[in-house]
Amino acid sequence: MDFSLMQRVFPFFVEAALVTIEITVLALILGLAVASLAAAAKMSRSAILRTIGTLYVSLFRGTPCLIQLFVLYFGGPQIGINLEPFAAGVIGLGLNIGAYMAESIRGALVAVDRGQTEAARTIGFSRFQTLRKVVLPQAARLMIRPLGVNTVALLKGSALVSTISVVELTYTAQSFIGSTYKPFEIFGVAALLYMIMVYAVARVVDLLDKRFAIV
Amino acid sequence: MQGLDFTVVAPYWDLLLIGAWWTAVLTVSAGALSFVGGILFAVIVLYAPVIVAYPVRALMWVFMGTPLLLQLFLIYFGLVQIGIDIPALAAGIVGLGLHFAVYNADIIRAGIVAVDVGQTEGARSIGFGKWQTLRHVVIPQAIRNTAPPIGGNLIALLKESSIVSVIGIAELVHSAQLAISETFRPFEFYITAAALYYILNLVLEAALRLFERHVEASR
Numbered sequence: 001m002d003f004s005l006m007q008r009v010f011p012f013f014v015e016a017a018l019v020t021i022e023i024t025v026l027a028l029i030l031g032l033a034v035a036s037l038a039a040a041a042k043m044s045r046s047a048i049l050r051t052i053g054t055l056y057v058s059l060f061r062g063t064p065c066l067i068q069l070f071v072l073y074f075g076g077p078q079i080g081i082n083l084e085p086f087a088a089g090v091i092g093l094g095l096n097i098g099a100y101m102a103e104s105i106r107g108a109l110v111a112v113d114r115g116q117t118e119a120a121r122t123i124g125f126s127r128f129q130t131l132r133k134v135v136l137p138q139a140a141r142l143m144i145r146p147l148g149v150n151t152v153a154l155l156k157g158s159a160l161v162s163t164i165s166v167v168e169l170t171y172t173a174q175s176f177i178g179s180t181y182k183p184f185e186i187f188g189v190a191a192l193l194y195m196i197m198v199y200a201v202a203r204v205v206d207l208l209d210k211r212f213a214i215v
Numbered sequence: 216m217q218g219l220d221f222t223v224v225a226p227y228w229d230l231l232l233i234g235a236w237w238t239a240v241l242t243v244s245a246g247a248l249s250f251v252g253g254i255l256f257a258v259i260v261l262y263a264p265v266i267v268a269y270p271v272r273a274l275m276w277v278f279m280g281t282p283l284l285l286q287l288f289l290i291y292f293g294l295v296q297i298g299i300d301i302p303a304l305a306a307g308i309v310g311l312g313l314h315f316a317v318y319n320a321d322i323i324r325a326g327i328v329a330v331d332v333g334q335t336e337g338a339r340s341i342g343f344g345k346w347q348t349l350r351h352v353v354i355p356q357a358i359r360n361t362a363p364p365i366g367g368n369l370i371a372l373l374k375e376s377s378i379v380s381v382i383g384i385a386e387l388v389h390s391a392q393l394a395i396s397e398t399f400r401p402f403e404f405y406i407t408a409a410a411l412y413y414i415l416n417l418v419l420e421a422a423l424r425l426f427e428r429h430v431e432a433s434r
Contacts, residue, residue: 062413062416064377064409065374066377066378067388067405067408067412070405074395074401074402075401075402075403076402078219078401079402156282156283159283159284160282160284160378170282170285177288177292183292183296184289184293184296184297187285187289190285191280191281191285191289195276198279198280199280
């Protein structure tokens with residue numbers, strides 16, 4: 001093990017890890033927004049919206065994230081979508097994780113007892129009021145853990161954008177392999193940083209879960 | 216901007232199907248490895264002495280906390296550094312297999328713990344050894360109860376297997392890339408590859424449903 005090499009590359013890797021965090025956070029925001037829409041569409045009364053929601057979730061969950069990124073980044077220009085690698089990475093990851101998060105959100109909403117909805121409707125709440133004041137508050141705490149699992153998957157999955165030449169942690173590690181030929185040391189540093197980030201996300205999810213637990 | 220023309224795919228159809236075949240081969244072999252490895256890791260974590268269990272736990276933690284892509288790079292390029300030169304296909308199967316073995320181990324461990332203690336007591340009292348009890352009584356029940364999530368991991372494995380194209384294994388993504396390098400039509404070929412993955416996914420899901428029904432019936 002060449003520890004001095006690891007020490008030398010460390011600052012570059014921390015900078016690259018910040019890009020990984022940036023991509024993950026942006027994709028998370030996009031993913032949550034898309035997921036909320038998709039979950040709402042899947043549970044809507046309109047058959048067209050339901051079909052759109054179901055198709056989106058099924059197609060994005062049924063094909064590899066890598067292919068989705070490739071279609072967007074390499075195939076995009078053919079249909080008039082020209083994106084920088086960073087933007088393509090954020091949009092691709094966001095749309096992919098959105099499909100998984102839609103199922104997490106829907107699962108939590110469905111898990112709230114039907115009686116709650118029925119009771120709220122009986123005492124005169126509208127559909128929207130029922131969702132807003134009765135179902136969502138109860139479903140929110142059920143979503144924390146599954147959405148947390150999705151977020152960890154997104155963080156690790158963000159390594160994929162290195163294949164469309166976004167300079168994040170995995171890309172940086174690869175480029176250092178080319179110049180040093182020390183894969184164990186280089187990938188070791190990258191792995192350590194990933195583990196720290198994953199651990200941090202897991203801790204936050206634990207804290208949120210505890211904070212909103214029903215005692 | 217050029218118009219889309221899916222007829223360019225036709226001459227490369229055989230190439231894509233061969234790629235899809237190798238994706239299936241990868242999924243099945245890495246899936247088998249992840250299943251056996253998952254049981255092994257679960258048993259080690261639960262029953263092995265601390266000196267073995269802790270390193271395995273640490274290894275599981277590393278595999279769960281880092282991206283699969285990084286693990287593949289480490290296995291493929293890292294082993295060469297210490298003098299082990301394995302072919303890309305083997306590196307891909309081992310990398311995918313180990314990655315998902317760790318996730319399976321977590322599920323199977325929970326499954327083993329959930330098997331009623333009376334099962335072990337019963338087996339032991341009719342003369343089964345510790346190992347026999349585990350092998351013939353506890354593990355089969357644990358596996359049966361955890362079949363759905365393990366199947367879920369296999370579906371994830373099928374999709375994640377696309378990543379091994381980066382270390383040069385000639386599977387579906389690689390086939391598509393080969394065709395694109397000759398035709399410069401990424402959109403058509405990646406969409407076609409996506410469709411093939413989707414079909415493989417449906418086939419696998421149907422197979423798992425059949426298998427689960429079979430397992431349910433054997434109760």
